Amino acid sequence: MKLKLAKNSTTVLAKIIKFTLLSQKHLIFSPKNWSRIATLWQRLQQSFRLMVGVPDYQTYLEHMKQHHPDLEAMDAKTFYRHCVDSRYPSAGGDLKKCPC
Numbered sequence: 001m002k003l004k005l006a007k008n009s010t011t012v013l014a015k016i017i018k019f020t021l022l023s024q025k026h027l028i029f030s031p032k033n034w035s036r037i038a039t040l041w042q043r044l045q046q047s048f049r050l051m052v053g054v055p056d057y058q059t060y061l062e063h064m065k066q067h068h069p070d071l072e073a074m075d076a077k078t079f080y081r082h083c084v085d086s087r088y089p090s091a092g093g094d095l096k097k098c099p100c
Helices: 009-023 031-051 057-067 076-087
Strands: none
Touching: 057 076
């Protein structure tokens, strides 16, 4: 089944998001819901990172704390460099996997 999108699909999507936000503004802008929104935002970021192959650093820290308390965890910069290098190994200057 193929779905055809309108030429201005991004405009339509933006309008849907705008109307959804405007109709729910009493929920969104209520201070008691800000923690839920923050949690939702963090989970969206984690999902987007996983989509491109970058594991979540906080999950890594929790894993290290639970399963390897005797080992020191990598800092964030080293962790992300390790993830990129393991996904796209380039030992000896030869790129073995296409990064696209």
